[in-house]
Amino acid sequence: MFYPLAGQIQENSFIDCNDSGVEFVEAQVHARLSDVIREPNMAELNKFLAVNPTGVGIATLLAVQINFFDCGGIAIGVCLSHKIADGTSLVAFINAWAATCRGEVKIRQPYFDLAHLFPPRDLSGFSFTPNDGITKEKIMTKRFIFDKEKLAMLKKEAAAASGDGSQVKNPTRVEAVSAFIWKKFMEVAKNKMDVKKMYVAVHAVNLRPRTSPPLSEQAFGNCWRPSFAFISTSGDEKNGCPNVLPVLRSSISKINSDYIKQVQNGEYLNHLSKSKDMFMKGDIELCNFSSWSRFPVYEVDYGWGRPCWVCTTTLPFKNVVILMSTPCGDGIEAWVNMLEEDISAFRS
Incomplete structure (x- = not known):
């Protein structure tokens, strides 16, 4: 359903739907999930993700990490490139994925026709870059x-x-x-x-x-x-x-x-x-x-x-x-x- 997510970013301008796949990682966490939820350590949360969520130049569009805790708890970390989708689309994907795991037959299908309403524009004259806004300050x-x-x-x-x-x-x-x-x-x-x-x-x-x-x-x-x-x-x-x-x-x-x-x-x-x-x-x-x-x-x-x-x-x-x-x-x-x-x- 979400076939573009298995593609790759090319020249920072389009998605090559080459079915190269997504990054999928399984990790064992020697801790209790309840401890992480009770007192979340902000500096440690990125460890539950497969990639640096703000990494510039990453070609992967979708990266998933399944974290298995010693207590039996599970945390799923999902990174989706903002170059291809926003938060609404991310949550739509996650819910469709979950519905598939439950064995649902009727799953809401995504559609990829936004370019008809919002045609691509030539951005060569504009100085927008993927790392705009990232600061080196603490x-x-x-x-x-x-x-x-x-x-x-x-x-x-x-x-x-x-x-x-x-x-x-x-x-x-x-x-x-x-x-x-x-x-x-x-x-x-x-x-x-x-x-x-x-x-x-x-x-x-x-x-x-x-x-x-x-x-x-x-x-x-x-x-x-x-x-x-x-x-x-x-x-x-x-x-x-x-x-x-x-x-x-x-x-x-x-x-x-x-x-x-x-x-x-x-x-x-x-x-x-x-x-x-x-x-x-x-x-x-x-x-x-x-x-x-x-x-x-x-x-x-x-x-x-x-x-x-x-x-x-x-x-x-x-x-x-x-x-x-x-x-x-x-x-x-x-x-x-x-x-x-x-x-x-x-x-x-």
């Missing part, structure tokens, strides 16, 4: 858990934060957590006297439900685009904290049918290139969010039950936040990648 990853009660409090605070008539009365849990974390990043920058002209929050937005008509989640590929929320350091602030929630919601709402038309005709590339040049000048403090909270990762069942915990790993990118659902489904885990020197200030 990055640490911290996991912050927002349970149901904490989320309710954050949503209430976020809804009441603005006093200019632009209140968001019904913030989602992702909006509330994103606003909270973004303001934390702003506070860290200000405490360091790191003067910036602009603070920018970037959200990865799935385009599938925003096309007309909406696309199926089985549409395989990179069907997402970033939204950009801007806060000027010269803007009005309340008690030193800007009202970020309406700005966040407005930026995401702009990823609509009109924007998708720009993506289809290639106009967005010029805007993206200008944005990158602006970011590289250093006058902007970026905070990048990717929400996996709606991915059906806790529905994955290979035949021995659903997972007790699903997680990501550390990333060598500054100010990158991955939002995931908690196992019970009513909380959010925020995996925050930031400079080591900023962690203590962020937690205070």
Whole structure:
């Protein structure tokens, strides 16, 4: 079904569907799975993966490592190249794989027709490279858990934060957590006297439900685009904290049918290139969010039950936040990648 994953990347521009296969590793872990889940060591999680997830120049599209623990527990580490697919497609593949293991007959089939909607473009004039954003600075990853009660409090605070008539009365849990974390990043920058002209929050937005008509989640590929929320350091602030929630919601709402038309005709590339040049000048403090909270990762069942915990790993990118659902489904885990020197200030 997912035959392109057995191919190889050629010239960093296309996939040769040569059926060369995927990387599959079995590993014995001399530990108890419960200990890893109870107190996850962020620096150790990459050992459960078959390849370095941010390795540049790796031709393999899919790498899987099955980890067998001494207690009998099993952890499956999956790496899928972002050059060919996004998180939605990754989870679709994993669920289809699990359904096959269970012996299911009716499995939702992927389709690979996104190029008809979003034709390939000549990127020779653009300076995008696979390692854009990777920093050599010391990055640490911290996991912050927002349970149901904490989320309710954050949503209430976020809804009441603005006093200019632009209140968001019904913030989602992702909006509330994103606003909270973004303001934390702003506070860290200000405490360091790191003067910036602009603070920018970037959200990865799935385009599938925003096309007309909406696309199926089985549409395989990179069907997402970033939204950009801007806060000027010269803007009005309340008690030193800007009202970020309406700005966040407005930026995401702009990823609509009109924007998708720009993506289809290639106009967005010029805007993206200008944005990158602006970011590289250093006058902007970026905070990048990717929400996996709606991915059906806790529905994955290979035949021995659903997972007790699903997680990501550390990333060598500054100010990158991955939002995931908690196992019970009513909380959010925020995996925050930031400079080591900023962690203590962020937690205070």
